[in-house]
Amino acid sequence: MDAVATASELNKSGSGGSERSDDSGGGGGGIFEYSGWVYHLGVNSIGHEYCHLRFLFIRGKYVAMYKRDPHENPGIKPIRRGVVGPTLMVEELGRRKVNNGDLYVLRFYNRLDETKKGDIACATAGEARGWMEAFDQAKQQAELELSKGISARDKLNNMENEINLEGHRPRVRRYAHGLRKLIRIGQGPEKLLRQSSKLSRTDGFEGDGGDAVEAHQWKCIFTLAGIRIFEDVSDHKNGKTVLAKSVGVIDATADTVFEVILSTDQQKRYEWDTLICDLELVDSYDGHYDVVYGTYDSKWHSKQDFVFSRQWFRGQDGTYTILQCPAIHKKKPPIHGYRRAKVNPSSWEIRNLNTSVPSNSPRCLVTHTLEINTSSWCRWKNHQSSKFQRSIPHALLFQVAGLKEYIAANPALHHENATTVVHSKISDASISSAECEDEMQDEFYDAITADSSTSDEESDDDQKLVMQEPRVKLKNISWAITTLALKRTAAPDLSEELDPHVTPITIPSDLHCSLWKGKDDNDTNCWASPSGKGFMIRGKNYLKDSSKVVGGDPLLKLVGVDWLTVDKSVDRIALHPKCLVQSEAGKKLPFILVINLQVPAKPNYSLVLYYAADRPINKNSLLAKFVGGSDAFRDSRFKLIPSIVEGYWMVKRAVGTKACLLGKAVTCKYFRQDNFLEIDVDIGSSSVARSVIGLVLGYVTSLVVDLAILIEAKEEPELPEYILGTVRLNRLKLESAVPLED
Numbered sequence: 001m002d003a004v005a006t007a008s009e010l011n012k013s014g015s016g017g018s019e020r021s022d023d024s025g026g027g028g029g030g031i032f033e034y035s036g037w038v039y040h041l042g043v044n045s046i047g048h049e050y051c052h053l054r055f056l057f058i059r060g061k062y063v064a065m066y067k068r069d070p071h072e073n074p075g076i077k078p079i080r081r082g083v084v085g086p087t088l089m090v091e092e093l094g095r096r097k098v099n100n101g102d103l104y105v106l107r108f109y110n111r112l113d114e115t116k117k118g119d120i121a122c123a124t125a126g127e128a129r130g131w132m133e134a135f136d137q138a139k140q141q142a143e144l145e146l147s148k149g150i151s152a153r154d155k156l157n158n159m160e161n162e163i164n165l166e167g168h169r170p171r172v173r174r175y176a177h178g179l180r181k182l183i184r185i186g187q188g189p190e191k192l193l194r195q196s197s198k199l200s201r202t203d204g205f206e207g208d209g210g211d212a213v214e215a216h217q218w219k220c221i222f223t224l225a226g227i228r229i230f231e232d233v234s235d236h237k238n239g240k241t242v243l244a245k246s247v248g249v250i251d252a253t254a255d256t257v258f259e260v261i262l263s264t265d266q267q268k269r270y271e272w273d274t275l276i277c278d279l280e281l282v283d284s285y286d287g288h289y290d291v292v293y294g295t296y297d298s299k300w301h302s303k304q305d306f307v308f309s310r311q312w313f314r315g316q317d318g319t320y321t322i323l324q325c326p327a328i329h330k331k332k333p334p335i336h337g338y339r340r341a342k343v344n345p346s347s348w349e350i351r352n353l354n355t356s357v358p359s360n361s362p363r364c365l366v367t368h369t370l371e372i373n374t375s376s377w378c379r380w381k382n383h384q385s386s387k388f389q390r391s392i393p394h395a396l397l398f399q400v401a402g403l404k405e406y407i408a409a410n411p412a413l414h415h416e417n418a419t420t421v422v423h424s425k426i427s428d429a430s431i432s433s434a435e436c437e438d439e440m441q442d443e444f445y446d447a448i449t450a451d452s453s454t455s456d457e458e459s460d461d462d463q464k465l466v467m468q469e470p471r472v473k474l475k476n477i478s479w480a481i482t483t484l485a486l487k488r489t490a491a492p493d494l495s496e497e498l499d500p501h502v503t504p505i506t507i508p509s510d511l512h513c514s515l516w517k518g519k520d521d522n523d524t525n526c527w528a529s530p531s532g533k534g535f536m537i538r539g540k541n542y543l544k545d546s547s548k549v550v551g552g553d554p555l556l557k558l559v560g561v562d563w564l565t566v567d568k569s570v571d572r573i574a575l576h577p578k579c580l581v582q583s584e585a586g587k588k589l590p591f592i593l594v595i596n597l598q599v600p601a602k603p604n605y606s607l608v609l610y611y612a613a614d615r616p617i618n619k620n621s622l623l624a625k626f627v628g629g630s631d632a633f634r635d636s637r638f639k640l641i642p643s644i645v646e647g648y649w650m651v652k653r654a655v656g657t658k659a660c661l662l663g664k665a666v667t668c669k670y671f672r673q674d675n676f677l678e679i680d681v682d683i684g685s686s687s688v689a690r691s692v693i694g695l696v697l698g699y700v701t702s703l704v705v706d707l708a709i710l711i712e713a714k715e716e717p718e719l720p721e722y723i724l725g726t727v728r729l730n731r732l733k734l735e736s737a738v739p740l741e742d
Contacts, residue, residue: 095287104128226404244372252362260413262312316664319352504615513608531726534645554725555724594611634679707727
């Protein structure tokens, strides 16, 4: 940590700039720095909620919050400071209405003590994503230092100095005890709101497609205005509806396009949307779901209006998914003079494309998929029926063309979320790691230093701040993410993951669990163990060419599945006396991996998967490193790939097929004992995951779901990846879940 990764600085204009990365050390190993303006949300000393603009600065694992930009005000003292610890979790709460504007809220909490929490808010979804990545990078820095083996005393000091993420400090809590819910209110100057922070990186991501093989077969049947129109020809001959989609490349970031699509601003929608121009927000729920009302005044039809819901998610690769469905709402009953119409169920997918280095211009691929009546679609496809061209589905299908032209005609949108940089000399580079440690040993949220009082933090008066310390230059790190080329090659050799010197045992096939194993694909409310051929995993040369290969057979055998109802989430389920692990047969197995998927609902459910090995784990393998490693290491490697094999297409879009690092998305707890490792996955710890699982449960009796469990390979010796285990859940019935006995 003796070199600075880049010499980029955040300019005050917040937009319209360019990106540059300077490697001062020649070796590419520098100190990560990230900074910018955010809203700090909390409760003041008399119990009133506040929303203050603050300048947040991350350097390595250290964090500081200022009233002013320390670059422009050298010597300014932070009002909060501390370190990011391995137990820090960042949850994206989604979009919230703050007075007359929309902000994107992030919640920070300690997974070991969820009462310690706090919120910040950002002006755009892109800024929120940047801060999530920045805190994740700081967390990785903390995990790296722990993995290098520091003293027990230093570990204790780090824990004491971790960020306490409550919205107020001890002196405030003395006057406002118990006011722990941070309500998002207030707004600040628009100029400061747009002084956004950006992480310097390419507009690309790992993979142009999913990590599971999809059943759709798309055929291009029409092109117009730079967009392509596709239909799914895989299986719609006997159906009443057909899936169609419009696809276009837009010269803007995915963040920008997402903001434009969700915006209800009438004037902006008039410029690109031929259907839903007069859009009104009716209600919003968990930050990722709302209901809107719109009118459609066509010259060919009578006046129409409609109510529909919008549900959105952002994947770990930065891809946005928006689901739109017809809805009803008590605030918007049918009104005289308008015919209530139904908007076709549809979905948006917006993902960044890799940008060539010379141009460095943001580009994203926008896909709008919707259901259309088969007969009207076929008439238009075959004869260009004018009746269909005057319909709501036609207007929806060509919204991508309107977006493309609107953004092309507004150059400011092309770089709205681009990083603005000011080039500076490396020699000016700021403080050393030792200095940073010296000045940031207090807890970030609970420190009350001699120069920082409670009233200081709640006030926006900065006139008395002392300027004595040397000028600090703020830098960003640049991440280059390569493109993905899918290749189908042979499965990896798994002979070394389990001890090759031990004779494999025969794993019993009669182990008892509450959910039964299906005999064929026609069985329902059962499980099966498919091969890994439906999943794409990292190949031998992934670090060089980003190639992925078709998965092979799983390393571990799925020996049982429990489908349980519980009053509240249950951890360490493997210790339950009725659990498979505690049976005589289970105790004789060399190793069992227990995955406890805790499903939030009424009642709560636990889907427990048991994977067994026929030999002990090789002590030098990646699996041994994962089983015996720290929670931080496990969080960074535990990966799941979902695939909806059969089911409603909207559910498929919501779940997706991209691999997900579960330890980064939700809270995972690990329990190692005897011959097993249990992983308790709290799906309810993420508002996004809760929203998706709620949709899945509504259709679960008609779904065939495949899941693959992996340990992500990040280093050359760990490649190619292999699949730990798979499971197929065939049309589960909620009522078949068995109560967990005390």
